[in-house]
Amino acid sequence: MRTTHLFLALLAVPILHGCGGSDDTPSQAQSVPEGTRTTLALLETTDLHSNVQSYDYFKLAEDKSIGFERVATLIKTARTEFPNNVLLDNGDTIQGTALSDYQAQVKPLACSETLAMYKVMNAIGYDGGGIGNHEFNYGLPYLNQVTGSQFNVEGVAAAAPCAGPAFPQVLANVSSVKSGAPLFAPYRVITKTFTATRPDGTTANVPVKIGIIGFTPPTIMAWDKRWLDGKVTTQGLVETAQKYVPEMRAKGADLVVAISHGGLDNSTYAADMENGNWHLSKVAGIDAMLIGHSHQIFPAATSTVPQFNLPGVDKVKGTVNGVPTVMANFWGKHLGVIKLELAYASGKWTVDTTKTTVEARSTQNADKSYVAADPSVATAIAAEHAATIDYVKTPIGSTDFRMNTYFADVGDVSAIQIVNQAQAKYVADTIATNLPQYQALPVLSVSAPFKSGFGGGNDFTDVAQGNVAINNAADLYLYPNTIYAVKVKGSDIQAWLETAAKRFNRIDPAATADQALVSSFPGYNFDMFTSPDLHYEIDVTQAVGSRIKNLTYKGAAIDPNADFIVATNNYRASGGGSFPGLDGSKTIYASPDANRDALIGYIKAAKTLSLVGNGSARSWSFTKVATAGRVTFKSAAGQLALATAAGLANVSSINSDDGSGKGLADYAIDLSR
């Protein structure tokens, strides 16, 4: 086994020589004749984010574009091509899916168990790994446990190491405040036995010492402040490398490979910069860089990504200031491959830089299909995968009504109100706890029907009466947004609704021909309130900008100068959809939590949802107007009963198939009723 071999080599180091990290064997080294050559490949995975299988846990469906099980196939292919290889991971490995949340938070991993992600990495045999910023997301005790470490840091009790990766992990620029020493081993020098060709054409096995050193973005101190503040410090990439690379060389490293979780940035160097690898490349003695974090592909000849179009960056060859560099995308979509040819001269290995090649290999084939999954990966984590699916399907509450968006465009709020309630409660709770200066202001919420038929009759939210599970919450809140709260005036609310009302075409009451009610304005921008305190009409006979009528708050016309807090999402608060005045400047709170997670929390707390309490608070209606012709809209076929159940007595069915072939039918709405 590769892993075993590596481990024996590592264990042998101090026993044989006791000189920390080097296991030079002079007899072997001296037996390598001058002019001997060997070719090796450095293989990189990065930003796997716990995507072991090609699977989307929220959709409960396969997603072939992602997953370690497919990059595993690329690894095996590359190993056939390059028998001399070093497989390294760049970090952001243990966080990012429902699987990782399950193992970290829902049913925390036992000390004796290996994390699913590391389990499959151990099976394929990695030579080493770095640590990304997301490794810190679940806190230091968890990181200590799952990496099988023994951190000497505040908050982590001394104990025997737990199960973890069977390969060394390196991180040079994060130190424990308590010990002053690096949290992980800053670097390792590992000895690989490679096949080489002697000048006489015969082959030989030769030892090559690969030094690996790891870096993470110093900005973890801001991102994971709650876990890290006062416990660890970070150091800049350049000064850290300047300290350790000469040590690695002194310990016999023939090659020094930087595993640096970060991208490229040529702005003035700072020790706290997020993407310090452009500067790192200039530190003497680094032979190759495996980078990541940006979720990009490098090299890529046609890349327009700014960081790959900097001076000194060769996006065709894959070099940064002459140092071969690879970034292998994310979620197991790519494998980074740096091929190096070494020549043995004057008693040491030297890279023949004219032979170096760098590439990022995709799991997607030229014909858009994907390479086959390595079946051993799914087998290895079958139990964890099944448990995660069970967790996602676990009921978190129940509903006495069918929550759907089939008629959201004409007033049904059965799938909207619950989202608004969850958002408003989340923001109100946050204000009560952390933002007392806003405590006197009313908290409202807006949401929109994200699934409103654009993709056809199946593109609607539809949660059946009965149990509600986590995957249903993903149907109720489709997108991975986070909660934002904005402070606005009554006049801003009016303007907000005017923009949302672009959802409708202007209706001519005198026209006798059918008129389509819904415009091309996207459903995800049709923001609506569902509060008993707020009421308004949408007059679709008026031009855009003059449609909101009788906007009242607690029974009186809204005060244009009154302040309100509105719960929404990051996209809207940051200026998405061009809603007047919403450009980031009105944001009073940018939550780290997803709207979907707030919804899950709300349903868990409420336990039972009712139509009366959670699905029928219509804040808006159409201004009544008699039309000479029909006003029509589309929804899924055969759902009229749901409109009736929602109290929309003015909706009628025109046909059961609109002829689009997309499962849609035509309906009419009588605006006079």
Next chain:
Amino acid sequence: MRRGLAFGGLEFAGRPRRVPACVMRAGEVLACVALATALATALATALSAGAPDASTELASGKALLAGAASSAADAKAAQAHLQRAAEHGLPAAAFHLGLLYRRGAAGLPADKTQAMKWLRVAAEAELPDAQFILGQMLMNGEAGAADGVEARRWFERAAEHEHAAAHFELAMAYRRGALGLPPDEAEAQRHLMEAEHGLSHRAPIP
């Protein structure tokens, strides 16, 4: 990646001085309070020195923005400070000036042409928030004819800085076949993934 923005990168009185990021997590509004305090301190220091430079102009202009909607004096002063800072090459000042022109303020009618001019300055300097808002203006034709293709290019540039809302915009465009793109559900999914990831480590407002 976010070039030079991770910690605000605000510079005062000609020497680099980094202030804590306004990265807000649950229960951690204190980081933002720290930022505001640092700004106020820097402002006071600079004012007492009597020689405001571009960074001080930016800080002064930003501090006045809160009152700009109701006070014509604040609006005018904010505009003047931001303009001086922007003309001295501070992209963050160009960004806030652009937003001020786009929103309008007391005694300062919205001017979408000026807004786009200054947002473009900030966007060219790789401020992802500016790139995103400029894209919004182009997509909606706020200062002339809508230009979905140019809007998309700015969203793509902002997305390269992991701007979550820009990724979301691109996801929707791929889903709907908008902004000159063919419908491509795989690309839409990819951008949604990127949006989610971008939200896990956000840059503060410049």
